Amino acid sequence: MMENWEKIYFNPKLKKIQIQRSRINQLIRAFFKKRGFLEVETATLVKCAGQEPYITPMNVSFEDERNRKYKGYLITSPEYSLKKLLVAGFEKIFEITKVFRSNESFGGIHNPEFTMIEWYRARSNYKEIMKDTEELVCFLNQKINNSNYLIYQNKKINLTLPWPRLTVKKAFLKYTDIDLDKCQNLKNFKKEIKRNKNLKDLVNDNDDWNDIFCKIFIDKIEPSLPKDRPIILYDYPLPQAALAKRKNKNSFYAERFEVFIAGIELANAFSELTDPKEQYNRFKKEQNLRKKLKKEIIPIDKDFIRALELKMPPSGGIALGIDRLQMLLLNIKDINDLLLFPAKQIFNKS
């Protein structure tokens, strides 16, 4: 099948998508500039990649001018670097960068290389970031589609502010009748599931806590979310929030939120965890889980821990997939029709 540049050659109308993408990115920059954010550029080639057990970074090996060998990774997110900058004293920063993830699909809403925007506010929290997010998307849709409504794949989505917000706990109660308060460990979670006729087939003996959570989420929660409005789901249980701050000292929930529009997971945000000891412990836990899953052990970014020890201000931060945002705004279903050079066309030649 034809590659995208060839399709444009035959059909110059397709240029419009690329022109609009460029415009969206300019508008994003204008939006944050107006709010006093500084655009920064951090490294995409790093020594310590993200620890998250279920995100696989890409390895890179290279040499310096004396042929000394180095091993590094391409970033899965610029998070660690940006937080170091918060410690350094920058207060409102954003970065638009390419990130890379292995084990992703080639198409749909995934591509192994994609563009992410992350922004952080020092002396702030996730509530402020929620506001930024809904205002950003509304602003872009006004400029691009001239409307408060977004039409995506024949669905009409009302973007009027403020967007509906729902805690994860309430979502589980509402759509599955599961009380997450009673599911704080694997044993109790399984016990609750067994009581529920609609769920008990879903769970396998080998599933860990997060597996069960995700299965219910994908199978029961996501399909039930309102389709005509964006939704902000917030306050995730701790096992689902490795870099987020706890709600309070003994809470089972952490200040994390996700934004869904038309069933697409658009962004993920936290009130950032700033306690170096707790961060180190969570990293260790994730490293152990990686070991258990027989995945590559990634060194803990000691610089990042050192930065937290110097004291990071309480902050809110978010990662938002720009390609997905562009797909929503331009009503494109498959990322392979959005990107100029999708991995599928580069690597999957049949």
Place this chain on the structure above:
Amino acid sequence: MIYCFSPLNKFLIKVKKYMISTSDFQKGIVIKIQSEPWMIVNYEYTHPGKGASFVRTKLRNLKTGKLLERTFKSGERFEEVELEFRKGTYLYSDRRNSVFQLKESKERISLPLELTQDKIKYLKQGSEVDLIYIDGKLSDLNIPIKVDLKVAESPPDFKGNTAGSAFKLVKLETGLNVEVPIFIKEGEIIRINTETGEYVERVSQK
């Protein structure tokens, strides 16, 4: 290699029990869940921000016809269901059924249209198919992943059309409409991917 990729070359295959994992998922594979045979109708990988990869799967029970949506964790394993394949040819469909003929016995046999309607649009009379039997009962059919079909109707292309679109909609001999590059002409044979319903390539020029 999974057995049901292309059993089209034999009359009858009995398949051994295999354990298959989610990474072997293909449309048409039949797995056992709680000792019932479920055919994979559709599947989609999904990777939530924090969590393992999962496969959101649409399944059809081959005994009852019931549809089910189910999410599996990547790497989950299943017992594959023992199926029998018999080679047949497609004859015709009426309002309720699609009728096939078994190659070996010449026996005529039918399947309800709701089971076949997504597939017969790729079949013309005499097209070869694999008829799937479970416990001796005809349950479903497999069609080849790629089929060659003739373009029956195509809008005329006029000069300067390249500026408009690289593709046009044509009607194939089976009645199916597909998007093809504008250089395809009426009467030509083209190859269609039956999993995606998309044009693959031009087979011959007439």
